[in-house]
Amino acid sequence: MRGVTVRDALDGARTAIGASGSESPALDAELLLAFALGVDRAALITDPQREVVGPPVRVFQDLVRRRSVGHEPVAYLVASKGFRSIELAVDSRVLVPRPETELLVELALRLPQAARVLDVGSGSGAVALALKQERPDLLISGSDISTAALELARGNARRLGLDVEFLEADLLAGLGTGWDAILSNPPYIAESERSTLPIDVIGHEPELALMAGADGLDVIRPLIIAAAQSEARLLAIELGAGQAGAVAELVAAAGFTTVVAHADLAGIERVVVGER
Numbered sequence: 001m002r003g004v005t006v007r008d009a010l011d012g013a014r015t016a017i018g019a020s021g022s023e024s025p026a027l028d029a030e031l032l033l034a035f036a037l038g039v040d041r042a043a044l045i046t047d048p049q050r051e052v053v054g055p056p057v058r059v060f061q062d063l064v065r066r067r068s069v070g071h072e073p074v075a076y077l078v079a080s081k082g083f084r085s086i087e088l089a090v091d092s093r094v095l096v097p098r099p100e101t102e103l104l105v106e107l108a109l110r111l112p113q114a115a116r117v118l119d120v121g122s123g124s125g126a127v128a129l130a131l132k133q134e135r136p137d138l139l140i141s142g143s144d145i146s147t148a149a150l151e152l153a154r155g156n157a158r159r160l161g162l163d164v165e166f167l168e169a170d171l172l173a174g175l176g177t178g179w180d181a182i183l184s185n186p187p188y189i190a191e192s193e194r195s196t197l198p199i200d201v202i203g204h205e206p207e208l209a210l211m212a213g214a215d216g217l218d219v220i221r222p223l224i225i226a227a228a229q230s231e232a233r234l235l236a237i238e239l240g241a242g243q244a245g246a247v248a249e250l251v252a253a254a255g256f257t258t259v260v261a262h263a264d265l266a267g268i269e270r271v272v273v274g275e276r
Helices: 006-019 025-037 041-046 055-068 074-078 099-108 126-134 147-160 191-196 220-229 244-253
Strands: 081-083 086-088 116-120 139-144 165-168 181-184 234-238 258-263 269-275
Touching (some): 006 055, 025 041, 025 055, 099 269, 126 139, 139 147, 147 165, 220 234, 220 244, 244 258
Parallel strands (some): 116 181, 139 165, 181 234
Antiparallel strands (some): 081 086
């Protein structure tokens, strides 16, 4: 790659990353090269003949190797992921925030003024921080069982200048009952689906935040019970494809009188909302 252009560098990286099974080799290559050069992706598009020389060459080669051979998620390699209107620091302590999770934030935008909101299983803080950015009037906290994840979430809150408190807890244990709304993107992948997960997911993202027993509901069941025992009048839970019916029944049985499943942009019933 000595003296190659941006276009040539991207072509070679795209081929290597694509051969490894990535579903987005062109985007992966662009993000990695932009990171190595310290520019944004737009700079690559506007100046494809720019030379790639010096230290960025080795950085880019290493990143491409880690992506194509080691199957590391691009977000971990560049230590960043966009989510709605914010940019989050991410690493292997947390799940990579995904576009479908933005639906949780969209639905929560309808909450009344100054509502007290708890984001359970906050991870990087994506849901709590994005919601605070768009609805600063809301009183938002996030919780997680992982001390390591909370360190990252608190760092994101400080860097973004958003007033969100992050608490260590197993679901709602010890957090009291003074919440108007509870949001959660909990683990929901069934053990039977383990073998179908992409290698960059199951090989690198924290299993604690992914897997949830035989039917994928081992965390969702106690979460619904805990939410029902709190003062929360709204519960919104992200879930996997095909789980909406079972989760809606559990939410209704727990005492939420209005239960609606909301589809994501792919048409999958992704979030069940219960209100009372």
